[in-house]
Amino acid sequence: MARSLRDAVALEDRGVRTVVVHTQAFCSAAQQHIVSLGRPDYAGSVYLQHPVAALDAAAIGQRVDAVVTDIVAALLGHRGEGLWLHPAHG
Numbered sequence: 001m002a003r004s005l006r007d008a009v010a011l012e013d014r015g016v017r018t019v020v021v022h023t024q025a026f027c028s029a030a031q032q033h034i035v036s037l038g039r040p041d042y043a044g045s046v047y048l049q050h051p052v053a054a055l056d057a058a059a060i061g062q063r064v065d066a067v068v069t070d071i072v073a074a075l076l077g078h079r080g081e082g083l084w085l086h087p088a089h090g
Helices: 002-013 024-036 057-076
Strands: 020-023 045-048
Touching: 002 020, 002 024, 020 024, 020 057, 024 045, 045 057
Parallel strands: 020 045
Antiparallel strands: none
16 A cells, blocks of 8 residues: 555656545555655545455445546546545445
């Protein structure tokens, strides 16, 4: 997760909009990493319902389907317009 966030922030600093998908269990850790990277304003984290490790492809697909609007909104820069899946909503 830390490397994904570091790469995302580096790309964002170059003007490339990014999204990093985490599960809700890692919300606090992701937010701490974002702050430690000096980008508390990074709005590209999207959170899936946890856990996913034991799920088959169809079940993971359903979880991704639930956040696809949030992923697209983040990529288009529309976070903060009521489209973002906050970790508490899972």
